[in-house]
Amino acid sequence: MRRTWSSRIPQCCTRKATRQCQVIGKRYLATAAPASSASELRNMALVAHIDSGKTTLTESILLKSSYLIHAGSVDTGSTTTDFLPAERERGITIQSASIPVKWRDWTFNLIDTPGHADFGMEVESASRVVDGAVVLLDSVEGVEAQTKGVWKQLDRYGVGSRLIFLNKLDRVGASFSQSLTSLLANRLHPRPVPLALPIASFDSKDYAQAEPGIQGLVDLVKWELWRWNKDGESIKHVLPQNLDELEQAGILPPSHPVVSQLLPARTSLLENVSMFSDELMETLLGLPSDPSAYLTVPVSKIMPHLRAATLRSDILPVLCGSAFKHIGTELVMDYVGELFPSPVDVAAEVPKASAPLRMLAWKVTWDKRKGWMTFVRVYSGECNRTLTKQSVVLNATRQQRERISKIQLLYASQAQDVDSLSFGQVGVILGLRYTRTGDTLVSTHKASEASSLRDIVPPPPVMSASIIPQMQSDTEPVQEALASLARTDPSVRFEVQEGQILVHGLGSLHLEIIENRLREEWQANFEFGKRRVSYREGLGPNEPKPTQNAWSTEVSGKTITVSIDLSVRELQDDEQGDALWDDNVVLGPDGKPLRAPDDTAGLIDPLAIIARGISSVLSTSPHTSLALSHLHVQVNKYNFLSEQAPPSVLAGASAFVLRDCIKNAGMGDVMEPYIRLKITAHEDSVGKVVKDLTEHGGEVLDLGAGASSGVADPDAEAEPFSEEGIYIPPKELSPSAANASGHDGTSSQYKRTVVALAPLSQMLDYSNRLRALSGGHGHFDMVNAGFRKVSQARKMEILREIGRA
Ligand SMILES: Nc1nc2c(ncn2[C@@H]2O[C@H](COP(=O)(O)OP(=O)(O)OP(=O)(O)O)[C@@H](O)[C@H]2O)c(=O)[nH]1
Numbered sequence: 001m002r003r004t005w006s007s008r009i010p011q012c013c014t015r016k017a018t019r020q021c022q023v024i025g026k027r028y029l030a031t032a033a034p035a036s037s038a039s040e041l042r043n044m045a046l047v048a049h050i051d052s053g054k055t056t057l058t059e060s061i062l063l064k065s066s067y068l069i070h071a072g073s074v075d076t077g078s079t080t081t082d083f084l085p086a087e088r089e090r091g092i093t094i095q096s097a098s099i100p101v102k103w104r105d106w107t108f109n110l111i112d113t114p115g116h117a118d119f120g121m122e123v124e125s126a127s128r129v130v131d132g133a134v135v136l137l138d139s140v141e142g143v144e145a146q147t148k149g150v151w152k153q154l155d156r157y158g159v160g161s162r163l164i165f166l167n168k169l170d171r172v173g174a175s176f177s178q179s180l181t182s183l184l185a186n187r188l189h190p191r192p193v194p195l196a197l198p199i200a201s202f203d204s205k206d207y208a209q210a211e212p213g214i215q216g217l218v219d220l221v222k223w224e225l226w227r228w229n230k231d232g233e234s235i236k237h238v239l240p241q242n243l244d245e246l247e248q249a250g251i252l253p254p255s256h257p258v259v260s261q262l263l264p265a266r267t268s269l270l271e272n273v274s275m276f277s278d279e280l281m282e283t284l285l286g287l288p289s290d291p292s293a294y295l296t297v298p299v300s301k302i303m304p305h306l307r308a309a310t311l312r313s314d315i316l317p318v319l320c321g322s323a324f325k326h327i328g329t330e331l332v333m334d335y336v337g338e339l340f341p342s343p344v345d346v347a348a349e350v351p352k353a354s355a356p357l358r359m360l361a362w363k364v365t366w367d368k369r370k371g372w373m374t375f376v377r378v379y380s381g382e383c384n385r386t387l388t389k390q391s392v393v394l395n396a397t398r399q400q401r402e403r404i405s406k407i408q409l410l411y412a413s414q415a416q417d418v419d420s421l422s423f424g425q426v427g428v429i430l431g432l433r434y435t436r437t438g439d440t441l442v443s444t445h446k447a448s449e450a451s452s453l454r455d456i457v458p459p460p461p462v463m464s465a466s467i468i469p470q471m472q473s474d475t476e477p478v479q480e481a482l483a484s485l486a487r488t489d490p491s492v493r494f495e496v497q498e499g500q501i502l503v504h505g506l507g508s509l510h511l512e513i514i515e516n517r518l519r520e521e522w523q524a525n526f527e528f529g530k531r532r533v534s535y536r537e538g539l540g541p542n543e544p545k546p547t548q549n550a551w552s553t554e555v556s557g558k559t560i561t562v563s564i565d566l567s568v569r570e571l572q573d574d575e576q577g578d579a580l581w582d583d584n585v586v587l588g589p590d591g592k593p594l595r596a597p598d599d600t601a602g603l604i605d606p607l608a609i610i611a612r613g614i615s616s617v618l619s620t621s622p623h624t625s626l627a628l629s630h631l632h633v634q635v636n637k638y639n640f641l642s643e644q645a646p647p648s649v650l651a652g653a654s655a656f657v658l659r660d661c662i663k664n665a666g667m668g669d670v671m672e673p674y675i676r677l678k679i680t681a682h683e684d685s686v687g688k689v690v691k692d693l694t695e696h697g698g699e700v701l702d703l704g705a706g707a708s709s710g711v712a713d714p715d716a717e718a719e720p721f722s723e724e725g726i727y728i729p730p731k732e733l734s735p736s737a738a739n740a741s742g743h744d745g746t747s748s749q750y751k752r753t754v755v756a757l758a759p760l761s762q763m764l765d766y767s768n769r770l771r772a773l774s775g776g777h778g779h780f781d782m783v784n785a786g787f788r789k790v791s792q793a794r795k796m797e798i799l800r801e802i803g804r805a
Helices: 011-015 054-064 085-090 117-129 145-156 176-185 259-274 278-285 291-296 299-311 329-339 444-449 472-488 508-520 606-618 649-665 683-695 766-773 792-801
Strands: 019-024 027-032 041-048 097-103 106-112 132-138 161-167 192-194 196-199 216-219 224-228 234-238 316-320 358-367 371-380 392-395 400-403 406-411 414-418 426-430 440-443 463-469 493-497 500-505 526-533 536-539 550-555 558-570 585-587 631-640 667-682 699-704 751-759 779-789
Touching: 041 054, 041 117, 041 145, 041 329, 054 097, 054 106, 054 132, 054 161, 054 329, 085 508, 097 329, 097 406, 106 329, 117 145, 117 358, 117 508, 117 779, 132 145, 132 176, 132 329, 145 779, 161 176, 161 299, 161 329, 176 192, 176 316, 192 259, 196 259, 196 316, 259 278, 259 291, 259 299, 278 299, 299 329, 316 329, 358 472, 371 406, 463 472, 463 508, 472 493, 472 500, 472 508, 500 508, 508 526, 536 558, 550 649, 558 649, 585 606, 606 631, 606 649, 631 649, 667 683, 667 766, 667 792, 683 699, 683 751, 683 766, 766 779
Parallel strands: 041 106, 041 132, 132 161, 161 316, 192 316, 585 631
Antiparallel strands: 019 027, 097 106, 196 216, 216 224, 224 234, 358 371, 358 440, 371 426, 392 400, 392 440, 406 414, 406 426, 463 500, 463 526, 493 500, 536 667, 550 558, 558 631, 667 751, 667 779, 699 751
């Protein structure tokens, strides 16, 4: 089915004064007017395991907010936020897309992120820049491997306010209660609290036999019942405080299965929130002793406390629905607006008009027509005064001045020019030449008062491929294309070793996309070599002492000598490596971590130049040319032994001394990336699956039972979890789960789940292998599980593979 765009202006545009109507190409868009106040802004992301429905929910939100006339579909490649050709072809999100959405009084900057771990960098940067996240779960599958992955990413950047959306309740096997149990079993949060109950069918007589589905929701906070028709249009009823009046009001017969759950669900909600609010606790204590008095507590007495508990992450609000059928979308929007923080709520200090402007560049993209596009969020300062088109800003991270040519609000692939950005807003700046993801931009006139914002750390690359330019004349364009690509995606790394270009990425799919983008976006001519996993080397067994500390070079005919005092050792077991340094630790003389800039052009800070030299050695071991890892490098001091020495010579000197230390230490252990797999297969093929895993160097961690909904999720830790005070409705509330077979149509009792660790190198073609082993019924997902040292025999194999044995 193809989406057709209406040729008339949508009614919403004539009706709503707050929206501006714009004709962009053939689309009529009701664009979100910039928020009038920062307290009405909600910077939020949708994050989840792959295929949970993030893009579908985004599309439903755009439809409900009147941005779209018809929702597009992932399945026909017609969504707004998945606009790259590769995204449309594959039906997956590859890059995060941000879009401002006007909903009631709020403006959301909504970021739809990819779920595939190979595009984890996009979740990383979105997590850095949002104040709240809606985490989707497929309610057939429950918590999945990458649900935990994105959860950790949100933790890393302190995104405390989260809301769960249990999606796909229309699917066979979907279960509201089992999804809640799965949240607890996987310890995502100790206090998931449903804000709504699903109604699978309004037909109470045949409820137990009902078709899989969802037709309505009860909002337990606002005490409303929502009902959607097959076109996704909703009507809402206010529920009576006396449940006996439900039938009289023509809402639900008393025999409807959801009716008996309303009082326990609301009671549990109120009691859970009151645990974190004395005021609500007092309200509840002041109620008449009749339990049904809980139904009389008005929303105004609940919402402020529910919001405070969400902001502090004391509770985890849970909503549910079907993004595909637009069921529950309005509630997601309402609760994001009501519960998530605004930029004012999370600002380190009350924003002042006089504060120096500080912005974080959280994403950089390249557009053939517009050039570099830098996505920024304003963290302090009143930009109306300081940031306008044509202003000059200082990149505080790189100490470079940048000129702004345009400021835009981006609606996925469409743009709207604006004059300025204000506190809390997310927008795009055109014209910046040097800025990269994670850089801080400040206004030049108050630069000294502005400190740098927290960095964004790309996940470590685990796979690489060689790139062979087709002709000698293609070499430079290929390298330039790679440099541009790496600027848009900091999880892409490349290096030139002995005339060969190696590109590193986060997985096979990432490499495939890198290859396509180089050809299609940069028209680079090259052959793509064999893919292999990225190995690493540790420090050798001998003492890592340099033969000499001094290093000399010729500069303009003069010999310049520099001495560098470094100490190098292996990281101890209880020491954590720095992800920005491939799990090494590199410290300056004051004991603070050093950061390596991408190039030394224009650099004057001696320690940044030294860090650049260190980084060139750590990325290519003198023994194997593999990246070094688990090293602790301390720069103790440096001295210019010649006069008028330019600081740039420190890069060569530090590289020379460090390389010498590492050579003297000898070759270290080799490490390879591991993955954690969760495989679901029929009972009768589990034996073959386990045998194959063992033969490929895998280690089985758990052989679980049932497969669906993660109730007995073997991935969860073995300790018991508390259900005390947490309301979990009976399974019958989701009749499709009770009637269900597994999600592939076969009975789940014959399925087993295997959790294993295995070397990534052995699992590159696992989907084909598992298909053969399981007769096509198995499925798996995997997440990176870090690097591990390999055995001596495997080390020899790896050295042979990389041509070093
Ligand atoms: N039955 C059903 N299918 C859904 C629902 N939401 C999404 N889907 C389907 O699930 C598949 C994945 O949906 P997407 O919206 O692309 O999921 P995603 O989480 O954005 O995927 P990635 O960004 O690639 O991780 C598509 O086939 C959708 O049509 C739902 O509520 N019910």
